[in-house]
Amino acid sequence: MTMPSAYDFKTLPEAIVFYTRKVAEVTKNRDREMHDELMRFKKELHERIDREYDPVL
Numbered sequence: 725m726t727m728p729s730a731y732d733f734k735t736l737p738e739a740i741v742f743y744t745r746k747v748a749e750v751t752k753n754r755d756r757e758m759h760d761e762l763m764r765f766k767k768e769l770h771e772r773i774d775r776e777y778d779p780v781l
Contacts, residue, residue, distance in 0.1 A: 727761045730768035741771055755775055 727746065733739035743765055750758045 727765050730765055730772050736772060739769055
């Protein structure tokens with residue numbers, strides 16, 4: 725199962741809420757197979773945060 729991109733969300737807070745809920749779900753279910761997808765999303769999320777708070781990047 726692949727997760728959407730952090731850039732697919734209309735707003736940054738929506739992306740953060742999705743990530744937070746997904747981490748809780750994956751942790752609760754101990755779904756180790758989702759680790760790589762979570763790490764990809766986390767990387768994209770941090771890139772988006774950097775871009776939105778420092779547009780020069």
